[in-house]
Amino acid sequence: MKLMDKSELIKNHEITALDNLEMFCKNIEKKNDIYNAFLEVDKNSALECAEDIDSRIKNGEKVGKLAGIVVGVKSNINVADFHITAASKTLENYLGSYDATVIKRIKKEDGIIIGMTNMDEFAAGSSTETSYFGHTENPAAMGRIPGGSSGGSAVAVASEMCDLSIGSDTGGSIRNPASHCGVMGFKPTYGLVSRQGLLDLAMSFDQIGPFSKDSGGSALMLDVIGGYDETECTSMDWNLPSFVNSLERTDSLKGMKLGIVKQFFDVSDDKIVNIIEEIIDKMSEMGAELVELSFDYIDLCLPTYYLINYVEFFSATRKYDGRKYGYRIEDVCGEEVLRRIHMGSYISQKEFSGKYYKKALQARSLIKKEVTKLLNGVDAIVGPTVPKLPHKIGTSLEPMDMYSYDVLTVIANLAGIPAASTPVGDVGGVPVGLQIQAKAKDDTKILDIIATLE
Numbered sequence: 523m524k525l526m527d528k529s530e531l532i533k534n535h536e537i538t539a540l541d542n543l544e545m546f547c548k549n550i551e552k553k554n555d556i557y558n559a560f561l562e563v564d565k566n567s568a569l570e571c572a573e574d575i576d577s578r579i580k581n582g583e584k585v586g587k588l589a590g591i592v593v594g595v596k597s598n599i600n601v602a603d604f605h606i607t608a609a610s611k612t613l614e615n616y617l618g619s620y621d622a623t624v625i626k627r628i629k630k631e632d633g634i635i636i637g638m639t640n641m642d643e644f645a646a647g648s649s650t651e652t653s654y655f656g657h658t659e660n661p662a663a664m665g666r667i668p669g670g671s672s673g674g675s676a677v678a679v680a681s682e683m684c685d686l687s688i689g690s691d692t693g694g695s696i697r698n699p700a701s702h703c704g705v706m707g708f709k710p711t712y713g714l715v716s717r718q719g720l721l722d723l724a725m726s727f728d729q730i731g732p733f734s735k736d737s738g739g740s741a742l743m744l745d746v747i748g749g750y751d752e753t754e755c756t757s758m759d760w761n762l763p764s765f766v767n768s769l770e771r772t773d774s775l776k777g778m779k780l781g782i783v784k785q786f787f788d789v790s791d792d793k794i795v796n797i798i799e800e801i802i803d804k805m806s807e808m809g810a811e812l813v814e815l816s817f818d819y820i821d822l823c824l825p826t827y828y829l830i831n832y833v834e835f836f837s838a839t840r841k842y843d844g845r846k847y848g849y850r851i852e853d854v855c856g857e858e859v860l861r862r863i864h865m866g867s868y869i870s871q872k873e874f875s876g877k878y879y880k881k882a883l884q885a886r887s888l889i890k891k892e893v894t895k896l897l898n899g900v901d902a903i904v905g906p907t908v909p910k911l912p913h914k915i916g917t918s919l920e921p922m923d924m925y926s927y928d929v930l931t932v933i934a935n936l937a938g939i940p941a942a943s944t945p946v947g948d949v950g951g952v953p954v955g956l957q958i959q960a961k962a963k964d965d966t967k968i969l970d971i972i973a974t975l976e
């Protein structure tokens with residue numbers, strides 16, 4: 523059932539919010555021990571919330587846009603009275619004392635928050651294997667990684683343990699697991715969704731966004747969490763469109779120009795390329811005009827992204843010194859987090875800053891300029907989300923092999939543009955996602971394309 527249809531049924535009291543919640547609670551009891559998607563669940567608060575929503579609907583009172591819809595939240599986003607651990611021993615006992623802006627908005631629109639999802643420690647990873655609380659399984663391809671860092675949020679939706687979930691995307695952390703798990707993941711334009719209450723990985727890249735089974739679910743969540751927040755310095759003050767209303771106009775790709783970047787296919791596995799090319803051919807048959815493009819800076823993107831990431835992450839972690847929040851991070855964190863702290867510390871030193879960090883900032887400006895140029899002549903760019911299939915859990919990889927999962931996703935974060943992954947096929951049962959990228963503030967265009975494909 524499509525999310526928007528379910529939402530209407532709940533509001534019309536044809537399905538109760540309580541029935542919807544209890545179905546997910548049963549699924550969590552049955553499946554979470556297998557998948558390890560949720561780190562913490564609060565059934566009692568959720569039940570109270572569902573009963574209140576049903577009572578108001580029964581009495582003919584107005585309810586919010588998300589009334590009765592069950593939501594999972596990545597464990598680096600503050601929710602009052604839940605443990606906000608970022609999947610690290612550093613914060614294993616830290617209890618959220620406030621709601622992030624996105625959480626306030628979800629609660630205001632009567633979304634039911636069921637629990638906190640698993641992730642790579644401090645969002646530093648692409649596999650959800652670095653969590654202090656154990657790895658997350660991929661329900662679409664058992665034994666393989668679900669992707670990361672928002673793996674728990676993707677799995678919670680893919681395995682039907684909640685209607686919608688939210689994660690954070692710094693270099694692909696929503697789109698990567700969405701692709702691997704066969705769900706839709708959306709990274710909005712930088713600044714469209716408030717970051718207030720999110721634990722930083724790299725503040726100039728981080729964006730909160732939704733996971734869903736369909737475009738209607740993502741549109742509904744973006745309508746709720748999007749919009750200006752005066753308490754958050756990166757928040758954009760602009761006239762936000764209605765994402766849900768934009769879907770009602772969607773019935774054709776006619777007249778739409780879609781960019782195909784050669785290099786995105788060159789770096790991807792042939793089996794993935796075959797599936798992406800098939801769906802692009804279908805888009806052409808549906809009326810889209812395909813425009814061949816070239817991006818000569820693909821080899822620059824990963825080093826640029828990671829050099830900036832290291833420095834910003836090092837800065838963000840200085841507050842975890844063991845005095846106010848839990849343990850001192852360097853004493854208890856995992857190998858990947860420690861690597862990024864050490865690299866960030868090294869690059870931040872005065873004698874190396876000009877050599878690495880400042881050059882990375884210059885490279886970022888160049889990449890942003892070139893991506894903007896590519897998008898000027900087209901409505902969107904389409905291609906693979908991730909260049910390779912997810913590896914088997916426990917496989918030993920060199921850091922650069924792990925980072926290579928991000929080569930096609932970091933581009934949108936470097937440029938600050940919106941991007942989404944939507945499922946379009948599989949290789950031997952392992953899902954493959956199509957990535958769609960558009961100009962800044964053209965988020966609705968991405969949703970329109972996905973809705974048309976659906």
